[in-house]
Amino acid sequence: MTETVAEIVAAHRGGATSPAQTVARSFQRIRDHNDPAVFISLRDERQALAEAEALSSKDAAQLPLYGVPVAVKDNIDAAGLPTTAACPAFSYLPAHDATAVARLRAAGAIVIGKTNLDQFATGLVGVRSPYGIPTNPVRGDLIPGGSSSGSAVAVSAGLVPLSLGTDTAGSGRVPAMLNNIVGLKPSLGLISTSGVVPACRTLDCVSIFALSVDDAMTALGAVAGPDAADPYSRNRPLAPMTAFPNGLRLGVPRNGQLIYFGDKASEQAYGEALKRWTALGATLVEFDLEPFYETARLLYEGPWVAERYLVIRDLLASSPDAIHPVTREITLAGARLSAADTFAALYRLQTLRRVAERAFANIDALVLPTAPTAYTTAQVLANPIELNSRLGTYTNFVNLLDLCGLALPAAIRPDGIPFGITLLAPAGHDARLASIGRVFHADTGLAMGAKGLPQPPLAALTAGASNDEIAIAVVGAHLSGMALNGELKALGGRLIEAAVTAPDYKLYALPTTPPKPGMLRVAAGAGTSIALELWALSAASFGNFVAAIPPPLSIGTVRLADGRGVKGFLVEPADVGAARDISAFGGWRAFMAEKVAV
Structure with a gap:
């Protein structure tokens, strides 16, 4: 099933x-x-x-x-x-x-x-x-x-x-x-x-x-x-799941x-x-647990009810009967709160x-x-x-x-x-x-949902960087078998996995020697998913590697298709210029293969 x-x-x-x-x-x-x-x-x-x-x-x-x-x-x-x-x-x-x-x-x-x-x-x-x-x-x-x-x-x-x-x-x-x-x-x-x-x-x-x-x-x-359209959005890269840890400590009341x-x-x-x-x-x-209980009481006894009132105050004024009576009773309390109440609760x-x-x-x-x-x-x-x-x-x-x-x-x-x-x-x-x-x-061992569905076996998690390593995403000449991959290996780099980005990027062929791509982040969903590799470097090797990266490339946070955020190669919009957009190839390796074939 x-x-x-x-x-x-x-x-x-x-x-x-x-x-x-x-x-x-x-x-x-x-x-x-x-x-x-x-x-x-x-x-x-x-x-x-x-x-x-x-x-x-x-x-x-x-x-x-x-x-x-x-x-x-x-x-x-x-x-x-x-x-x-x-x-x-x-x-x-x-x-x-x-x-x-x-x-x-x-x-x-x-x-x-x-x-x-x-x-x-x-x-x-x-x-x-x-x-x-x-x-x-x-x-x-x-x-x-x-x-x-x-x-x-x-x-x-x-x-x-x-x-x-x-x-x-x-x-x-x-x-x-x-x-x-x-x-x-x-x-x-x-x-x-x-x-x-x-x-x-x-x-x-x-x-x-x-x-x-x-x-x-x-x-x-x-x-x-992150989303520029949401002022409350935060840039929080999503880490990968890991194996069940040793020494797990769980708080109980x-x-x-x-x-x-x-x-x-x-x-x-x-x-x-x-x-x-x-x-x-x-x-x-x-x-x-008592401070947590006190915090909970603030939600409906404090000024946050006024936020609910703000959403529907016009409807409350024009058509109060259009609102469910219980919702109306709860929300109207928000109209009675003062600015002083708000600051006292915030403190x-x-x-x-x-x-x-x-x-x-x-x-x-x-x-x-x-x-x-x-x-x-x-x-x-x-x-x-x-x-x-x-x-x-x-x-x-x-x-x-x-x-x-x-x-x-x-x-x-x-x-x-x-x-x-x-x-x-x-x-x-x-x-x-x-x-x-x-x-x-x-x-x-519980069945899932209401239909008695058996849980499938837990999927194996992809191995990632260890605690003393930093993962870096490479998209171009540092890929396995490509011209600069030896630089990673010389620093003790270890291939973790092949992956793809979220569809938030464009890839350009930069006029450099040797040839390199530049990956540019665009609006969420407005780009292409780009093939890449994740390599693990020790913290010291990562620092040395990043210090040697020549312009116009730089290191930023790359969002993967599975939501993880990792450090990786990026380029700024100003550095793309007249470079060829090669996003349709889905990655540098496919682009280079076509060049060789031609």
Whole structure:
């Protein structure tokens, strides 16, 4: 069965099935699933199939999401489909894809439709939408979780293998737990939020739902990267995943600090998860959770509610009845906050951030329940605000403290309710969480999603540079067998792997002796994927190598197709001049081979 992203891409590249067949399967599954509350809008199937068929003209090896169907939360723009944020009165037709969606398409993904959400991404429950309540496919009486309800259900139910959500207070993590899937909440600024309807603009991030950690990281590699259109974007090169580390130290709250609201089954499941981590070789280290709780209270008791008010204040003034009553009640509180309240909260948050930094001084990551308990739809409808707040116990503080997170399935409780844990680390450590999280998920042996799909064996990770080495990407005369490769070998260089860049570059033949290329970075998705090699050098050799590089070449950060950022050869726009654009060759070796043939 080809259900994961990795399996689907392999089947497409190997010719066992085609992207169009996989896309058609997704549409058929959506019809068969017959839950109109999952998607707010679907693409025309013929249009999606045509886009899938057009991929045959591209190099599948350079498309990490080649023919993969994806769903997009309906507060993220996808050209050709309305963006509603689950509010019909707010709906508009975007002229362009959000940056994250554009990068998915550039990586070969096919957008299937826009998914339901808690209106304006306000809620962790998935029941605050005029488009209905998606049925939880794991246990039908449970809430689907929010705000990214439709995106999580679509993956769990097998309608698509991958989807985008958003996460401000836990909307990429709570639905993952309740649907028995992986939820990746990246570092703030790692994925552009350009083209995303904001909830709290300073805290929002695009999140990823998948059946496995590896699939989520493949998607993250495709969409991550700086974006000039997003002032909150950060240049955070994505490191590669590594083997499970020795000496892993995981933070767990002090005895008595965890809250389960009386749910003994969740408490027991968390204890079993900690035993699993210990068996995997991790050391558990206690930390004080109280400052994190205090930070969480700031989110809805402090001025960040005013950010939600800013987004819909015009609609609140003109058509208040167009807004879900619970969303309206929560958001109106933001109009009453003063500038003094805002600064007081910012000062307190800065103090709490310093406390959190100290907590991470001697641990690699925190491991917490994703949510303390689970509720039925009937329970939440009867007590919407209090129960929603409880679900955010371990999620509300994360973006305020600038942490990255990875929500993982941990168990199916005896009552059939999924339980999950979340790994948390300071921003920039997304790959570290994935490296350990993938091993934990595999060790659980849990089926994936709601369809009982067995987990595939963990894929072997590509060997990278060791701790005392630096990886460098070479694109021209330093490639294996080329004129200057001996310089790398003389410095003790070691070939790691062949790779390709993200489709963000152009390659030029520079008028140098010996002939060399110049690789120029252009707008995301506006260039070509360029073939290269990664070589490992000791730190001293790297310094010597870089010092000897003649102009017009220089060393900068090169983004690979899988999202990694590595040091490599680049050229400035001013140095290209009248040089020949050879991007169509896909690399220097192919260009030189043609020259020899001629």
